[in-house]
Amino acid sequence: MSQRHTAVPAELRSRADADALIDAGYCPIPPREILDTIGGKWAIQLIVASARGPMRFTELERLIEGISRRMLTLTLRHLERDGLLKRTVYPTVPPKVEYEATPMALELYEAMLVLTNWSRRHSACVARSREDYDARQAS
């Protein structure tokens, strides 16, 4: 735990580059902290959905598709607690509550795009690898 950290250049491709990063003290272990935050089944979708502007509870419920009322509430609370969503209550009747991604969440979203990019570049390769692996197991 608690290793040193420095600013990260991060446009590299080779094994040597990765070596250099590790030697420089880049410790990707803290991602556990991030993964605990956004690793939930719905967190990312909620951030994306509320990235364009205020979204109401029911809007999100309809948009996310498959999410239960319980998990919607829980995940929203979690994200709000972490400062990733701003919750605004309008004391009207019936009540109206809006959720909106904070700037910090938008940056996280942009960071996620790098992972998305990786996924897109390699998903086929991963799928093929799985097939090969499963085929070998069958034999």
Next chain:
Amino acid sequence: MSQRHTAVPAELRSRADADALIDAGYCPIPPREILDTIGGKWAIQLIVASARGPMRFTELERLIEGISRRMLTLTLRHLERDGLLKRTVYPTVPPKVEYEATPMALELYEAMLVLTNWSRRHSACVARSREDYDARQAS
């Protein structure tokens, strides 16, 4: 599902930029697939540990600290199946098995650094947000 995707520039800061990205069809929903792969408790640590070169089973077991033999095996199998680790068996006695991160895994590792960077920039903010939130709940 199955939205369009395009190459990603991804050096932006504003809400408008995020809007532009979403409009352009960047769908960060697939990260679920990534998160299922690396969201495990030990996956990232194993990738990092085996990023510098071949690592033996027992080496990893000692290095990771806290991992059980069972989870080490399971996670290694999972990563191998996805093509993120290469497993090499030397039919000697006693047996010798080496695990090494593939180029694809190294790229993933580099992508994770972006998230790590986000975490480092905002961890204090998140912590403060949590304190505020919890304080409000207490009242």
Next chain:
DNA sequence: CTGGATCCCCACTGATACTG
């Protein structure tokens, strides 16, 4: 409309013991 409360399931994880 926006949740809170409750019950339940099961996948992930850990602990321990055994083996080629």
Next chain:
DNA sequence: CAGTATCAGTGGGGATCCAG
């Protein structure tokens, strides 16, 4: 050395009902 097998605990997540 490098696993496998088995049992048990925990928590995330779903279903349902209730309430301000």
